[in-house]
Amino acid sequence: MRKLRFIFVVFILTLMIPQMATTSSIADEPQPVNASEPIARLPRVYDIDLANEIYEMVVQNRYRGYVQEFTENGERHVYNYKNIPGSNNELSRYWLVDKMNEVSNERLEIEILGDYMSIVGRLPGYLPGEHPAFVISAHYDTMPFCPGANDNGAGIAAVLELLGIMSQYEWPLDIYFVAFNGAEAQYDVIPGRLMGSGEVSIIFDERDIEILAHFDVGAILRKADHAPSDQRVYLAYYDDGGFNPYTQSRYWAELGKAMSNWYGGDFVQTIPASSFIEYYRADIRKFIERGYYNEILAFETGLADDYAYQLPEDVWNQNDYTYSIGREVTALIGASMAYTMSKAYGEATRLSFQGVAYSGYPLRYYVPVTMATILNIAGRWFGSSATFLVYNPSGALIASSIQANTHPWDSTQIFSIPVTQNGLYRIEVWDNSINSLGVELEIDYEVDANLNGISDQYEYWLDTSLFSIDSDSDSISDAMEIIYGTDGTNVDSDADEIPDNWELDNDMDPTDPIDALLDFDDDTLTNLQEFLYGLNPNSADSDMDLLPDAWEIAVGLDPLVNDANEDPDGDNLTNLEEYIRGSDPLSDETEEPLYILWIGVPVAALILVGVVIFLIKRK
Structure with a gap:
């Protein structure tokens, strides 16, 4: 029995040898940091052309779904604002407000304006101060007994679809998403109609809101029979009664046509207002009367062939409607705005x-x-x-x-x-x-x-002198500090001990302190440690010498110098070989690699036990 106990003790001591033999003088490597992910910040648009991306984000089936859902409950006519309470028109407004909040992720600042209760939502731009704004609009009421899928569920769907897409970014300028009411109110008297847009245009004027471009979307789903492919929808522009051959309004219409040509199906025909009577029957007429001239109307080329226009047959599943036109109009408006707001100061x-x-x-x-x-x-x-x-x-x-x-x-x-x-x-x-x-x-x-x-x-929508001023001397101009959202008087806006310019150079967010504690390249070094060591936070091997930064720091090597082939301890093993073996590159006491110890020692232990048993039996 004593012999068996002796054998057991020898066996246990033998198994402990690897633990003692592999004790290393190399310091423990840094451990991963457990930090919460930073709150996702919406992409801020500057110097990146998102026109094509916005164009592709418009989804035809979703657009059509908005038309169907909005119009299935029937007409939304209101003859006078006093008839609104308790009406289907009022229920439609409730639905629209809820839907606009939903698709914008509640980023939209919504007001109900005027006696006719038009819906005006502002998607705020990130630039401070007063600047021109974009407007996209449609009316949500209808003629009596008309479900209004084309006139004007098609326009409301464009507003909703574009709102959901543009809300996924931070734009430099305000964008207004407007649903007018009362466009068909008092349609049988003079003056009648366009009641809600008349109220909103007055309020815009009183608030000194400058409009860079206003896209109003009317009935657009019926293309003209036998029309060429590039005449499926009109973009009508203000031309001062034909006396002004080139206006800002014409530029925006032609830019929309260019967007359809560049990224879409080339559906658009531009037309001056003096040649298109529907232009002055639309809500934008009220804005022109208030001195707003950058007004563009999207309208169908097939009005003469549209037997359902403003009639009970104007339902969402009307066979003559082409929803690809609705998708195209929505996309070209979004792309035109994105193209304009993506520009950078000083670049052609x-x-x-x-x-x-x-x-x-x-x-x-x-x-x-x-x-x-x-x-x-x-x-x-x-x-x-x-x-x-x-x-x-x-x-x-x-x-x-x-x-x-x-x-x-x-x-x-x-x-x-x-x-x-x-x-x-x-x-x-x-x-x-x-x-x-x-x-x-x-x-x-x-x-x-x-x-x-x-x-x-x-030019830019800021004082351009700010692009040449750097108040905090951090190599970021005051204008770019505004655009990035950083503090123009502080080199470290988020107080995370990492300068703003270093964060920007390394794809970090200079307004979020959490990313200092994150580990972008998964090398167990936080971004703050990477900055302090002068490393690349997006690469686990900053000097590209096949030796990880964290290992080089732990063993006392320089992670910014390619020293993989050096042998500082003179043991005829390069630093790279030492890393592969798991040994200390600064000590000439060469240790066996772990895999040899963990395989060889147990084998030796078994041999030793066998020898002991043999000797005991022999006695």
């Missing part, structure tokens, strides 16, 4: 296009020009030779270039054309062979959206 406008042309089917791109500028057009193309053509707004060919060779690798300057006529320029790319032609184009030019004679490149 640059457009980028990619496409494929086929023999007999050219690529066409429209460019809205608002001032004397130079159209710089460069690109690369492959698969075929190409012909490039440029037409002015009058339709005259002003430049052509036949390229006999392909240029698949390097961008080639094609045109540098001085232009002075305002309007839409058309660029065409033709395939000169039977093969397909791949094209990538870049177009640089200057834009003057407010027609004040100054390129938008040199």
Whole structure:
């Protein structure tokens, strides 16, 4: 029995050898930090063109669902504001307010204005002070006995769909989402109709709200029979009764057409108000009467063919309605706003296009020009030779270039054309062979959206002198501090011990102190530790020497120097070999790797036990 106890003690001591043998002089590596994730902040838009992204975010089925849900309860007519209480019109307003709060994630600041109780919601911009705003509107009442799917559930659906999308970002300018009431009130008397928009336009004027562009969406779902594909919907613009050939309103209509051309189905025909009577029958007329002229109306080209217009047959599942038009109108309005608010101070406008042309089917791109500028057009193309053509707004060919060779690798300057006529320029790319032609184009030019004679490149919705002032000397101008939302008088706005400029350079949020305690690259070092050591918080190996930063710090090496092949302890093992073996690179007492100890020692223990048993039995 004593012999068995002796054997047991020897066996236990043998198993303890690995624990003693693997005791290392290397300091413990930093441990992961358990910190709460920062509260997600909405993307703040500046110097990033989101036009295409906004365009693609518009969903046709969701748009159609809004039309169906809003109109299934029947007419929403109100003859006089005194008839609103207890009516279906009132219930529709309740539904709309709830839905607008829902889709905006309660970011919308909603007011009910006027006796006719129009709904006005403001999505606040992040720039301080008074600045021009965008407006998108539609009326929510109907004619008697009319469910109003096209007139004007289609417009309300555009407001809701766009509200849900634009609310996912922080924009520099305010955006107003408006549902007018009383558009069809007192429709049988003069003056009648447009009651709610009349009230709202007066309130906007009294509040000195400047409108950069106002898109009003009317009946849009019925395209004209036999109309070309690029005439499925009108964008009508104010032209001062035909006396002013180019207005800001025309620019916005042409920008909308360009958006449909660049990113969508090229559905749009622009038309001056002097040639389109429905323009002055819409709610925007009341804004024009108050001196607001940047008014654009989206309206169907098929009114003459629309037998359901303002009648009981105007239901959401009407066979003649084309919901892709509703989706397109919504998308081009959102893209136009995003394109405008994405600009950066001091940078010229640059457009980028990619496409494929086929023999007999050219690529066409429209460019809205608002001032004397130079159209710089460069690109690369492959698969075929190409012909490039440029037409002015009058339709005259002003430049052509036949390229006999392909240029698949390097961008080639094609045109540098001085232009002075305002309007839409058309660029065409033709395939000169039977093969397909791949094209990538870049177009640089200057834009003057407010027609004040100054390129938008040199203007912004802030005092531009702030872009050259840095009050806290942190290399971030006072203007950019406003745009980023940081404190222009403090180098560390969130007091997390990391300077604002370092956080911005490393994709951190300088307004959120929590991210100092996070570990972006999962290397057990917090972002604050990465800053203090001068490391890259987005890379676990800042010096790219295959040695993790945390390990180098723990063993006393420099994580900013590529020292993987050095041997500071002179034991003929490089630092990289020491890391792989798990040994100390600053000690020449070479230790066996763990896997040898944990495999070899138990085997040796078993052999030792076997020898002891053999000797006992032999005695």
